[in-house]
Amino acid sequence: MTKKQPNYVAIVDDHLLFAGSLEKLIETFNGFDVLYHAKNGADLQQKIKENAQLPDIILLDINMPVMDGFETVKWLTENHPSIKVLALSMEDDETVILRMLRSGAKGYLLKDIHPDKLEEALNEVMEKGYYHSEKVAETLLHSLRPDDSSVDLVLKENEITFMQLACSEMTYKEIAAVMNLSPKTIDGYRQELFNKLHIKNRVGLVIYGLKNEIISL
Amino acid sequence: MTKKQPNYVAIVDDHLLFAGSLEKLIETFNGFDVLYHAKNGADLQQKIKENAQLPDIILLDINMPVMDGFETVKWLTENHPSIKVLALSMEDDETVILRMLRSGAKGYLLKDIHPDKLEEALNEVMEKGYYHSEKVAETLLHSLRPDDSSVDLVLKENEITFMQLACSEMTYKEIAAVMNLSPKTIDGYRQELFNKLHIKNRVGLVIYGLKNEIISL
DNA sequence: TTATACCATAGGAAAAACCCTGTTCCAAGG
DNA sequence: CCTTGGAACAGGGTTTTTCCTATGGTATAA
Secondary structure (H helix, E strand, C coil): CCCCCCCEEEECCCCHEEEEEEHHHHHHCCCEEEEEEEEEEEHHHHHHHCCCCCEEEEECCCCCCCCHHHHHHHHHHCCCCCCEEEEEEECCCCHHHHHHHHHCCEEECCCCCCCHHHHHHHHHHHCCEECCCCHHHHHHHHCCCCCCCCCCCCCCCCHHHHHHHHHHCCCHHHHEEEEEECCCHHHHHHHHHHHHHHCCCHHHHHHHHHHHCCCCC | CCCCCCEEEEECCCCHHHHHHHHHHCCCCCEEEEEEEEHHHHHHHHHHHHHHCCCCCEEEECCCCCCHHHHHHHHHHHHHHCCEEEECCCCCHHHHHHHHHHHCCCEECCCCCCCCHHHHHHHHHCCCCCCCCCHHHHHHHHHHCCCCCCCCCCHHHHHHHHHHHHCCCHHHHHHHHHHHCCCHHHHHHHHHHHHCCCCHHHHHHHHHHHHCCCCCC
16 A cells, blocks of 8 residues: 655635634545645745745635735746646635636635535545536536626726725715816716626625725725 | 543534634644534524533634624523633624624634634633733724714614615615615615714715625625 | 827716605504 | 604705716827
8 A cells, every 4th residue: 555645735815713724624634735824825926935845736715915816826827837726715706706717726615615525626626637516617607608708807007996985985076086087087987897897886886896806895 | 630521612604614624723722622513693503402512612703694693692692691702703893893792702803813822712711701812902992982872773674674785786766666665765764874874875885784794795 | 190099088968866854654652 | 532753755956976978188009
């Protein structure tokens, strides 16, 4: 009976308590070891540079300060394509899932899954190279409607600033004052965003911003 | 050397993965055993009824579906005052912390603490009956401003329903239709809420609802 | 140099949101 | 029976938001 080398896992999550707990859980699994954790994407880059041993799998939280999951997975797929990234998040928001998968994640796990599912996912991602839970698979199918062309939909600096300010009790006129622009320009941003994001009103904008973690409370 | 009986911990969190991981972590601590977990407050009530052995400490997540942390801790302090409740949440929002503590929680832990801190908290809450991290202690002090009179500010059923619907792209007229009320009545709710909550517009309402976990995305 | 594209901006108008005050109905308490 | 209070709702006015279309300026690619 030859003892195989374990698969190395890295955890990226700003919630230390969760990360630490998850480590204990993973160490009860057969054939997996936790290499290290990182608090965010930037921290992970650091850790990768410092350590000779690369992780086989990275469990990556999406909403983090500093360098979030989207940026991180993009960096990883470009610089370390051999590492398999499993996204880990609480929201099963379709656009978020798709964005992660499109960015290069090999799977998407909801944080409310049963611990056993995690072991299953880890094994499957090592064997097959990807893992998709039923729920996510469903979302994937559901998303195959041809519309799209949603080429990553980039928001410009000013639009993001506006969005953040719009997530407050400020009036557009006040926002214009803060941003040092004409109210009419602000109205232009608003309209452009409504079109791009397929939303109907300011509340929709706030919701979109929160769901996509462009703004936060 | 007499072996003491361990302290029993129950975990209430709708994120199974987190709960499961946390269990593994706690079992590495000296003198603590996890009795069971529950997905939410209602589930916890169930578990408490079924099991003869009561937990000594409950680690309680705040934002859960069905029966959230606030309701749960209230129920616990009324029905099982001997159980020490530690609230567990990611947000360090002042109003949320205060609301939990006022509702009877013996401590408030942010989910981004170091795992060692959890052990410290568990030990301290068993010894002293309470635990407050530096951060929370600060918030507590900060909150001792005399203003308040914030007599728990109860929202009625209809107001909450309205609030939830207002957190969407629906128009007030549409909300009125859904709730089967006159648009003018809806306007009344709106006004009443704006006054009670000291907010200026619908975005403010959405933000309030989210911060106080009355609504969720 | 011209076409193109993008940005800030404007006019004008309809719809929705916001605000204040007042009426009716009904139930509960004195 | 009368009073009080809350809930639903209306009238009517002001402010913001929303929507559509259009123009001048500047950078840039052709």
